[in-house]
Amino acid sequence: MKKDIPEYKVEELAIAILPRTDEALIEDEMWDVYLLNLKEAPIENVLINSRGYGELDGEQMKTTILRHFFNEVGPLEAYLIEPIQPKLFDIANEYWVSFTFDGYMYDKKYVFVRGSISEENFTTIPVLDRRGVMIK
Secondary structure, three states: OHHHOOOOOOOOEEEEEEEOOOOOOOOOOOEEEEEEEOOOOOEEEEEEEEEEEEEEOOEEEEOOOEEEEEEEEOOOEEEEEEEEOHHHHHOEEEEEEEEEEOOEEEEEEEEEOOOOOOHHHOEEEOOOOEEEEEEO
């Protein structure tokens, strides 16, 4: 029965979006999206689907769905997922992460809503020790 299936919560995993240099501004060419494993153990079979969607200049916009796979992401490591153009900060950017850990499959959707990728939301990104926007 459904009640017999354990539900585990994704913890100690984050997605961060940050400029390529500390001096970069929102208008700069490209930023980078990272997956952060903040666990003391590796995660395996990591699949990430990324897409953007929303209204831009009065028209609905959808980006291509991109898929990324990593066999293993080590403990306390950051993996570059993809570059992102600042013009996409005006729509929602979604990263759906699935992985296995300790014999169980996890998944979580991280959504950077329109306008959330801005300097006022910057924080220090663990592992990378740089400033950017992060969702845990």
